[in-house]
Amino acid sequence: MSKKSFRQAINEALRQEMRRDPTVVLMGEDVAGGQGGSSGVKDAWGGVLGVTKGLLTEFGEHRVLDTPISEASYIGAAAGAAATGLRPVAELMFVDFVGCCLDQIMNQAAKFRYMFGGKARTPLVIRAMYGAGFNAAAQHSQALYPLFTHIPGLKVVVPSSPYEAKGLLIEAIRDDDPVIFLENKVMYDDEEEVPDEAYTIPFGEARLTREGDDVTIVAIGRMVGMANEAADRLAKQGISCTVLDPRTTSPLDEQTILECVEDTGRLVVVDESSPRCNMACDISALVAEHAFGALKAPIRRVVPPHTPVPFSTPLEKLYMPNAEKIEAAVKSVMMQKTPEVA
């Protein structure tokens, strides 16, 4: 075991599954990342942020496929390849590009099993980067997991650390249904201890990164780290928080969320996706419906405003949830204050 970055953990998961199973193939824009043309350099980049570096040289051009810049064609091809026997891992680069291939995901891959009466399986993984805080502007910064969570037939994974990313990606590749695997682009250099061996983490089971008595903080993806930071500060002030990372937004571990809220009686949900119809809404509704009697204070959501992600650094900072905002939200529910109406 050694410290690995989020980027390395994902690379290692892909590498180990490609070694184990010859039907695992990668495809996407620049996943091989050769400079192309006549340069002769093949493995220059390994994806725009270097996540698939080294895989082309180990597994060759038949298993690591650079595709034309046409999301509709290669995501469609990956769905078809999955239905006919391969286990493709297709990379959409920025999740914002899903607009170009939503039919292939929403109406095709997600529906195969159902429309073919259970006779088709679609072991497809679509990897994509999401999230603001990278100065990548409105068309490259969205957190679109609620969009995928909304579609029955898809599994949606939002890992919150390097250890989580490796185990959840291996689980995704071995899963027989289409899985959307979303990587926060700000987290690629985050490091932690990650086993060298292959391992899996099952879908639909939340993990608790902090256990406390006063407030349950549910946080998604990169927000988990911020929630931990807030919880640690609050602990010094005598407020003890449970931090719950759902790991997968579909399936969602409703049972653990409800149990934690029943224990603490207070809920703060942290979600960096746009605030209307996002996971914070979904989880708030779940708790309001099934654990209303346990609530000692109104539910509080820590979410960005309903605007495109700003490019301006100060504005983007203002837009994002952070540990301070989470800390303030927890204190406000501890004082039973209702959120101000904007």
Added chain:
Amino acid sequence: MTNKLTALTMPKFGLAMTEGKLASWAFSPGDTVREGDEVADIETSKITSGYESPASGVLRKQIAQAGETLPVGALLGVVADADVPEAEVDAFITGFKADIAEESTEDAAPASTDPRLHTVGEYSLNVRDVGQGDGPPLLLIHGFGGDLSSWMLNQDALARHKRVIAFDLPGHGGSSKDVGDGSVSVLAEAAQALLQALDIPKAHVVGHSLGGAIALALLRDFPEAVVTLTLVAPAGLERGVNTDSLTDMVEVDRTRDMQKALQALVRDKSLVSRKMADNVLRLRRLDGAREALRTIAASCFVNGEQLLDLQPVLAKASVPVTLFWGEEDEILPVAGAKNAPDFVTKYLLPEVGHLPQLEKTVEFNKIVEAFLEKNSA
């Protein structure tokens, strides 16, 4: 002044512990405590355990409050004689804080006590090798589905004057997952290979549960390698075994189910935290881990019966043997202890389950230390 003043500090319960939570004080300021009294309960991410007072005197000050999480080495309180003036106690506390700040910078270097992978024949074994001293080292062999953290409250305590080696058995923890036919003989051979690789001709051996059976097999197959045996709720002395629990400990894949499965191991169910269950699940989810445990189980424990009979080995043992068993063991019934011959020193512990070394840490460590000392002369 250090003769009269003793610092109570956040203990380090082995391995990766960097901080702990003071769960509760067992004494109030002004109370008289004796050396060895459990003055506080300390909670780590893995387990809750009592903290023994290193000295006798009056608990003069509680620096840490119940519920506070503090780094290892942080000052929890001060024990001093009743006649030490208040000002001296205060000066001691101020001085202590300065010491800690200096020490913590030295701690930045990577701890040499972290487990390391050793290549031993065809195995890759995760080994934690600590302490030094004269005489044969001590080898700790954990039980079925465990790992070297089964000794997290024992290894460092026993290593004060002795080299103490804990390792993950093949198929367990961070070791490689090939276990051959999963028999006790194969696992004993791996333990012997490890001793050889570490250039240890003979060792004191402590074995817990399946590790107890492995220790007996080690004595049977490599008698020259074993100086003394300490058996902790060992397998191989009786027919009965709770295979339903063992199956759950291998197969369940949800934190709450694993927590329930692990609770069968101890009498005080609150010892098993959610984190502890998560840590076990992390190891189960490694490729090959569950298969290895299934292979071992098929070879040793089937349908409520043990397929091992090591009672004859124990009957003929020519080395000193100590036996621990919890009277409320739900995995291997304490009735097995009656099959140990008379020359074995037996400690049957009331209100203890299958993990005496963790449930009665202080007592266990003291007895083992005395037993080893007596038999190294």
